[in-house]
Amino acid sequence: MTRLDEQRALVALGCRVAAARGLVDGVLGHLSLRVDHERLLVRCRSDTDSGVAFTRPTDVRLVRFDGTAGAPGELDGYRVPNELPIHVETLLSNPAHRAVAHLHPPAVVAADLAGIAIRPIYGAYDIPGAWLARGGVPVYERAVLIRNARLGKDMVAAMSGRPVVVLRGHGITSAAGTIEQAVLQAISVDALARMSLRVRAAGGTLRDIDERDWDDLPDLGSGLNSEAAWRHEVARLGDQPD
Template sequence: MRVSSRDGGSGTPLGHELAPLRELVAAACRVLAGRGLADGVLGHISVRVDDQRLLVRCRGPRERGLAFTTPEDVRLVDLEGREGARGELDGGYTPPTELPLHVEVLRARADVTAVVHAHPPEVVAADLAGIRIRPIIGAFDIPGTRLAAGGVPVHPRGVLLRDRRLAVEMVASMGDRPVVVLRAHGLTSAAATIEQAVLQAISVDQLARLSLKVVSAGGTLTDLPEADMAELPDLGAEFNTATAWRHELARLPGLLPHAGEPCQRS
């Protein structure tokens, strides 16, 4: 049975037509937390609904952190952070302070539908140690290797991206890349789907972890040779995204109903 989304405080029903997307965003937040990319109460995920509105993980009156996100925490807002529909911010819900981060990526990138912002400690530590995200691996994580080979830019300001001016600066640092590392802060990942955006963030975190281990063991980071890169096959979206996402959901305790089902978008 599908769980209907209701406001956590007022009992106001939320838009039923967006219930599958709310469930998916909530599950994605829990995946981030389960992977250690968003411990505590910091981090958020958004998805474009139309030209003027997005669903975003908001903070409610009983905030417990991303690991405990439910569909009721995912609210419809406009580009200014106002209610995207009647009752969406009832019950004491507020959009994240860094909503401009999501909005400016969506404004600038027509290819992007979903935006992930997380605070992975190893990504932050690697950057502060002067370690860039590079394609040091091969078949260990083929999508992650290809992402790193294309370059992972770094936004050099360790600030809270709380307004349009600061968010636009981050978008400029990001350019057309899928992920940008935020110095002394975390990362932003953007993609055509929520699943893709989360999996990209996981790959970057994995590369940062491996890089730190290699360097701490006295090793030297070396990019995968071009000949080896050319041998890496494209295993296809069914394996790279769909199968990988089913695995991430299976790791979660108490999987949200229908969170693994594809969403029908108009």
């Protein structure tokens, strides 16, 4: 297996993990991974597409930033996402971004439409998620299909340098240095949205955790926050396409 094959498999795995967590449904949503300064691997669609939950490595194609094939035959039988500019503009905005996940988590969309911001309402329940929320999760307020560079740049501007942005009436974009981190960030934001909706539904009031608690919410390291967390997500899949 070549390095490119391994990367295709990882992007496909990320798609299946996101679907298993309910962050996407049907055929909508896609992940990408930067390969070099002008190409990325991105989940594409074919006439035999069965949905994001069943993404295969062969569904992940090498594409240039302008949407053309990144190598001969790469787009034979496949179409790039309409919202490829989400990936391209996010990757171009920050060299540290190598992976982008554009997903449609219903709880995040519902919370935003209800006027509920993603805030650090809990602590040790999910420490990485709490720190992510503490830094802020901005909102891009247009509920549009982001299918050109102008809208992609607008979304990136709304992102304001943060790793995740909520797209009103649409979904989220999560950017990171790895596919694993991009998906795990999305899972954390979804968990915060779900908890916020449950608290509100129970008649409770949302409030941030006490400022003094942050000193006792340490970074437990990538071994737990990323590696172990990702192993768990993969294990939850069971038998899935290779």
